[in-house]
């Protein structure tokens with residue numbers, strides 16, 4: 001429970017005073033840290049569409065400027081190339097802050113584990129300080145990885161998880177867990193108005209073809225006619241949530257009433273074995289790629305499926321796009337990305 005005098009919305013009256021949180025055009029303003037990733041860029045697009053001034057802060061370590069192509073000339077859009085882990089010197093204050101700044105793909109976050117920890121921890125402190133100082137509401141993009149390799153399924157928010165502190169995934173899992181704790185304690189100690197979303201395996205247009213996650217790997221491999229890199233025996237499961245659904249969930253959570261400050265799972269409960277995903281992708285693309293079975297990485301979770309009762313009840317949100325439709329749209333996107341660089345095998349045209 002919250003201590004002291006900061007409870008509820010009382011302290012955040014200034015947020016409702018739009019002149020104190022107006023952006024450069026005088027409109028309401030939002031900061032999206034990690035806004036050049038595929039989820040962040042879609043958030044930027046949605047808020048620009050709503051008439052907000054949008055500032056995107058990204059160091060482009062995994063985000064891509066190409067995702068912001070449609071926004072860069074918008075008068076309400078500002079891009080700041082900056083590492084969220086370094087001190088932020090922002091002159092503007094914001095009504096809303098989203099923290100999506102961190103690589104989410106295992107090969108990317110494991111490439112520089114100490115930087116991943118800094119991004120998670122210092123990024124959380126820096127953005128929470130900004131929120132505390134300016135009265136902004138802040139949403140943390142947490143992850144299903146806080147449940148680690150779960151012993152229960154589906155995973156409810158009350159499940160404390162099964163996470164290794166001492167392995168290749170720990171930098172991300174424990175970084176995101178500690179970030180949740182920092183968020184919890186900023187609410188407890190400083191009354192910061194915040195939301196925490198635990199995002200489960202998002203995918204969709206805008207993903208980097210080199211991202212390294214399973215959906216982008218399988219689709220780009222099948223399109224190129226390369227072997228499909230299936231880790232383990234393919235029986236491990238994930239629940240894949242399409243971009244638009246995830247972003248709808250994040251926005252609904254950001255604008256939900258400040259009555260509770262508990263984390264909320266944002267994901268699609270449709271659970272799919274990774275081997276089945278490979279079959280589906282091959283069949284949709286009509287690809288002749290063969291399956292190449294590789295060793296399952298250490299600590300790779302065997303099953304993952306969100307219980308989204310809390311999101312349904314509190315936000316009236318649930319995903320609308322099933323895996324088959326989401327894959328069709330995502331394959332369409334990768335097809336044009338790869339066609340531009342001449343990487344599509346003749347059979348997969």
Ligand code: UDP
Nearest residue numbers: 106212213214215217229230231236274300
């Ligand atoms: N995976 C795979 N082939 C790949 C990439 C991933 O079989 O080329 C598996 C991985 O071992 C995991 C699942 O697909 O079981 C999801 O991996 P991803 O990296 O997309 O995300 P995670 O949920 O593990 O963070």
